[in-house]
Amino acid sequence: MNIKGVERKVYFVLLGLLSDNLSINTFMGYATSFSSMYYCRFCKLDKKAAQTQIQLHRELNRTKSNYEEDLNKPFKETGIKENSESNRLKYYHAEESCVVDVMHDLFSHGICAYDFAAVLNYMIKTLKISLHTINYRIKKFKYGESEKQHSLKKNKKNHIRTASFKMTAKDMLRFVRYFPLIFGDLVPQNNEVWNFVLSLVELVDLVMLPSFNEHLLKILEEQIIYHHTLYTQLFNEKLKPKYHILLHYVQTIRKLGPPRYTWSFRFEAFHQIFKKYCRNITSRRNICLTLCTKASLIFSNNLNNANFFGIDLTYKNAVTVKLINMPYFALLDIDSNIHLHNFQASNNVSYKGVEYKIGYFLSKSSRRLSNIELYEIRDILIKNDDLYFVCRKWRISNYSEHYAAFEVTGPCDMYKIAEVNEFDGPPIHLYSIENKLYIRLKKYFI
Ligand SMILES: [Zn+2]
Known part of the structure; x- marks a missing residue:
């Protein structure tokens, strides 16, 4: 690399390998079956104890030194099958940089599924809500235009x-x-089981945070313990391996950062593409080689394509406008001479892959959610590739613990113009329940 005319050699240190639970265990030399006695790649708690223990024991944590000692012991006593090839790297060790797999731990055949199985069973048996009603509610609920909702399959008793x-x-x-x-x-x-549902919802919100500090890590740690305690007490269930692995999230976040940056969602999305190739390719001589060749061709094509790193902002059919000529100008809260500028106005735009349309809602909140504001997009304005929204403010009355949502009472006669990055994130929607309107914040959501 040439830095200010001086040639420098840049070295990269491997920080971590991204993978799902099974692959990371395989690559790191650990047990590949989660019914093994020592399946955990973070500690050496045996599977029997892991079914009931909610507190972690520091002395059982795997370390670089006990990993190396355990290589000389039988697999049944340690859960280590073989030395990982990655340990040959000078600044990397299998034990020190184990990632978590939040996609499978929580969402894909994970904790959420186990929890909902217990909760729906309770709703059917104790609250006498029929399976038909449950399926009808799921089908009828509209997540909102921006959610790319597709219909879910009916749940059957055996599901x-x-x-x-x-x-x-x-x-x-x-x-x-x-x-x-x-x-x-x-x-x-x-209802105690409903409180358990709310503990899961809050837990998921916390795990999905884009950044953490010590305060939030403490809250996450307490929330995991609270959730697991309720699960074992309410349903008389033992903790499955994924519940145990969740206990290690706080220590992993301290080492490698928020789990959302190491999850497998984007990688698994490629499965569909490769499945399609497999169906179209007739040769079966070396299908893996064919797919790898395809993948490298796509990657090099993307690198050559000027659009690969994305145009942040795209829009169509824009017209030139001035704020001073808009009907809401008198209600607009502005303190600069922005109203004198010419803007391009469009009905919908795509910014960093997120779709914004007139009529969508956006939230603006402080870090600790002490101050929440809700805005409806009334105009979308662009100036020199900067994106602004002219918004109408809506009133938020109070937070409903039961719905884990804020109640919205209606619009006010107050307009403001704000840049896209001033808002929390993607658009949110209003949901009507028993003639009241609610929003769920999407601050921590993808
Ligand atoms: Zn463990």
Whole structure:
């Protein structure tokens, strides 16, 4: 690399390998079956104890030194099958940089499925809500225009019994987010199982945070313990391996950062593409080589393509406008001479892959959610590739614990113009329950 005319050699240190649970265990030399006695890649708690223990024991944590000692002991006593090839790297060790697989731990045949199996079973047996009603509620609920909703398959009794719901990880993520709004009005206030549902919803929100500090890590740690305690007490269940692995999230976040940056969603999305290739390729001599060749051709084509790193902002059919000529100008709260500028106005835009349309809602909140504001997009304006929204403010009255959502009372006669990055994130939607309007914040959601 040439830096200010001086040739420098740059070295990269491997920080971590991204993978799902099974692959990371395989690559790191650990047990590849989660029914093994020592299946955990983070500690050496045996599987019997891991079914009941909610507190972690530091002395059982795997370390570089005990990993090396355990290589000389039988697999049955340690859970280590072989030395990982990655340990030959000078600055990397299998034990020090183990990632977590949040997609499979929580959403794909994970904790959410186990939890909902127990909760739906309770709703059917104790609250006498029929399976037909449950399926109808799921089908009827509209997540909102921007959610790319597709219809979910009907849940059958055996899906609930075996916790094998017919939904993708992304569907499950959405289902957890909106579960309180889908079923909240069917469940009495202060119901203990409903409190457990809310603990899961909050846990998922926390795990999905884009950044952490010590305060948030402490809250996450307490939330995991609270959730697991309720699960074992309410349903008389043992903790499955994924519940145990979740206990290691706080220590992993401290080492490698938020789990959302190491998850497998994007990698698994490629499965569909490769499945299509497999169907179209007739040669079966070396299908893996063919797929690898395809993948490298696509990658090099993308690198050559000027659009690969994405145009942040795209829009169509824009017209030139001035704020001073707009009907809401008198209600607009502005303190600069922005109203004198010419803007391009469009009905919808795509910014960093997120679609914004007139009529969508955006939230603006402080870090600790002490101050939440809700805005409806009334105009979308562009100036020199900067994106602005002219928004109408809506009133938020209070937070409903039962629905895990904020109640919205209606619009105010106050308009403001703000840049896209001033808002929390992607658009959110209003949901109507028993003649009241609610929003769920999407601050931590994809
Ligand atoms: Zn462990």
